[in-house]
Amino acid sequence: DTGVSQDPRHKITKRGQNVTFRCDPISEHNRLYWYRQTLGQGPEFLTYFQNEAQLEKSRLLSDRFSAERPKGSFSTLEIQRTEQGDSAMYLCASSLGDGHGYTFGSGTRLTVV
Amino acid sequence: AQSVTQPDIHITVSEGASLELRCNYSYGATPYLFWYVQSPGQGLQLLLKYFSGDTLVQGIKGFEAEFKRSQSSFNLRKPSVHWSDAAEYFCAVGASHNAGNMLTFGGGTRLMVKP
Numbered sequence: 001d002t003g004v005s006q007d008p009r010h011k012i013t014k015r016g017q018n019v020t021f022r023c024d025p026i027s028e029h030n031r032l033y034w035y036r037q038t039l040g041q042g043p044e045f046l047t048y049f050q051n052e053a054q055l056e057k058s059r060l061l062s063d064r065f066s067a068e069r070p071k072g073s074f075s076t077l078e079i080q081r082t083e084q085g086d087s088a089m090y091l092c093a094s095s096l097g098d099g100h101g102y103t104f105g106s107g108t109r110l111t112v113v
Numbered sequence: 114a115q116s117v118t119q120p121d122i123h124i125t126v127s128e129g130a131s132l133e134l135r136c137n138y139s140y141g142a143t144p145y146l147f148w149y150v151q152s153p154g155q156g157l158q159l160l161l162k163y164f165s166g167d168t169l170v171q172g173i174k175g176f177e178a179e180f181k182r183s184q185s186s187f188n189l190r191k192p193s194v195h196w197s198d199a200a201e202y203f204c205a206v207g208a209s210h211n212a213g214n215m216l217t218f219g220g221g222t223r224l225m226v227k228p
Contacts (some may be wrong), residue, residue: 004156033215042117042203042218043157056215091156098214099164101147104156 004105006092012111013082020078021108025094032075033102034067035091036060043091049075082112115140115206117219125225126194134189134222136178136204145207145214146187148178151221152200160202163187174198199226 005024013019025032030051035043046065048056051072061067064082069075079086089109093102116139126132138144145164149157161172168180178189187204201223205216 006156031214040221042205042220043216045215045217048215093157095214101159101162102157102216103159104149106156109154 004103006105006108010109018080023075023092029094031095033093037089084112087112115217117204117206119219119222121222123223127227128196129193132191132194134202136187138206147205148189149203150200196226
């Protein structure tokens with residue numbers, strides 16, 4: 001197992017453009033999480049999937065953000081009409097469930113110019 | 114809602130010296146507690162976790178942490194620091210009552226190691 005993979009590692013985009021990130025979790029993990037981390041801060045929860053169902057969304061997840069996990073495997077996070085405040089590291093993690101920690105991916109660093 | 118405080122933003126220790134990173138949490142029930150380490154530009158690696166049982170938890174890379182319910186603390190320790198331990202360390206609390214077990218992270222402590 002290669003762990004949690006995220007693509008791309010870096011993304012630079014102009015303000016107003018749409019971006020999409022992909023996360024491939026560990027194959028047997030049924031829980032998948034998205035977190036956002038700004039410089040000098042700890043990660044903040046965005047959303048969580050149990051298999052293909054999106055069960056929780058943070059208030060941080062404005063209507064410009066959408067996440068999917070169509071077949072309960074990989075997930076995508078799309079940001080529409082990006083703003084400079086969206087610049088951050090977007091981290092994906094997966095877990096087997098209660099009693100287990102998360103395994104994080106290396107993240108996608110987004111820079112909005 | 115749960116919260117985590119890491120009082121020390123930066124800590125510098127000499128190589129070979131002992132280390133203690135502080136973590137205080139707020140949560141109404143028995144928490145799940147974690148320590149993660151992050152190298153620059155990388156994701157987070159799990160060092161250790163506490164769910165129940167023995168309050169002294171051993172982790173990877175020679176780290177340990179002790180859960181003290183009376184002090185709402187989960188401090189991370191290492192008896193002898195190596196230069197490769199320089200990184201950012203995050204304490205996190207998971208809500209044991211919440212089916213999703215989302216984590217709330219502290220602001221992190223950046224560790225620098227002097228030769």
